Amino acid sequence: MSHQFSGTGVAIITPFHTDGSIDFNSLTKLVDFQLNNGINYLVVMGTTGEAATLNKDEKKAVIDHIIKINNKRVPLVIGIGGNNTNEVVAGIKSFHAYNEIAGILSVAPYYNKPSQEGLYQHYKMIAEASPVPVILYNVPGRSAVNISAETTLRLANDFENVVAVKEASGNMEQIMEIIKNKPTDFAVISGDDALTFPLICLGAEGVISVVANAYPKDFSDMVNAALISEIAKAKALHFKLFEIIQNLFTEGNPAGIKAILHINKLIENNFRLPMTGVSINHYSKLEELVNQTR
Template sequence: MNKFHGTGVALVTPFKADGSVDFEGLKNLINYLVDGKVEYLVSLGTTGEASTLNKDEKKKIWKFTAEINNGRLPLVAGIGGNDTLAIAKDMKEFDTEGYHAILSASPYYNKPTQEGIYQHYKLLSESSSLPIFLYNVPGRTGSNMSSDTTCRLANDFKNIIGMKEASGNFDQFNQIMRDKPKEFLLISGDDPVALPMISLGAVGVISVIGNAMPQQLSAMVRLCLKGDYAAALPLHLNLIEFTRLMFAEGNPAGAKAALKHFGVCEDHLRLPLVKVSQSLRQQIITESDRITNYNIL
């Protein structure tokens, strides 16, 4: 099986109460996810609060993550932004030791045209020594990468190997699956639609809820990839309320609240993000306990 088939987890970045990076918490999280049998890890995506980390902090987190992982799982680094030349420079300077690919979100805020998005990724493709995953998340970037642009990039650049698709647009998913090169990997960028996307031909999910529920989610995804949707569906349905709670007051506040409950790391965030409300925290605790007592086998 391809190393990027299955469940990838977009790691949260644990912080201490003073706002500094909690490396012990990050170590706990990595080990928790390895033990939870996920297929790969993504370091410093949106869920990792990368936008609030400076360059030195990012370098330390990437290096530490590779050291703690120690080759146990494939690693993907999130390197993105809205300044194409700066991202290209970051990719050229990135220490690839221990990493297998880069995930790069379509530029946010600038709202480029489809040609602008194409030229952006063209330059990144030429700048990266690692394979690249496209990342389409219009709810955050303010612009959608069309299926035509996705497939154009997939056909033109061999080191653009796949896409995390979080548009929620099934017509777009259908067109990508129809027109993409056979080897190009379509990956769900939204936990709630991982099952139906895999039924269309996606190869898995890059998950938020997998931070807290790695065993439950990865078991469901593996069943889907085997084509056993009858067995996967109860696991999928069992996670629906938990998933809703994870995003009720923003990502990754919900995931961090669950991780604190499980004793993996604290739930501190960097402004402008804040912890979940007390009422939501209690709902997360209740649902977390219910799910952990559910027989996934």
């Protein structure tokens, strides 16, 4: 593969016990399940990992546990982002395990709604502070601001260690503009499971996936087939999981994926507020879809 973040990255969930404490035994099982089924790298402490509701000590404990279980089997990417640029830079400077990770994923600043120049300057500070490659994360549905194609390309050209963007804008024209005009060694990574197959056909390098938590083999096989233009095989696997993906985010993320992992007896179905589990009706719908894919 042509890029260190090609293929299937998995935005791994954080399992909890009923009392809200971290379930490290289930986390071990889940990491092994991913690695034994062909995924290419793990993304730790993203939105799907409920990082917003973990304190600093808990984040460190989860990261250290995954480093230990992974044992350098696949690259690790750590989510370090926020809407206070100085605080993000301080977090990057104080991160304790750079010899164990391949890069950081940094979400666009949420709530503040900065201008494109503000976004550029935010990521400039991050790029200058980070000793490892940086993946931009554009998710306007959560951040309330879109990183334009122009800003993404400006960052890609100006900073050698800004190596990729996780694009979850859902804006196909914008993503195609980035793919068309990007530097050769800059990767476009799908941030939408449903759009991964068409985006790879257009030149994306792969995905940072939610559904792969539960379907690492099928989703990795789809991505790998698409990357080598085995279109019929990739399309069949894409449509095998399509209805599950369509229903995965109906009642929030990671509510849907945790329900499926619970249906498959990999974790308990617990959350930290403000996240809650899916409704009984939606759980039944997901159970039905899971049984159809067995």
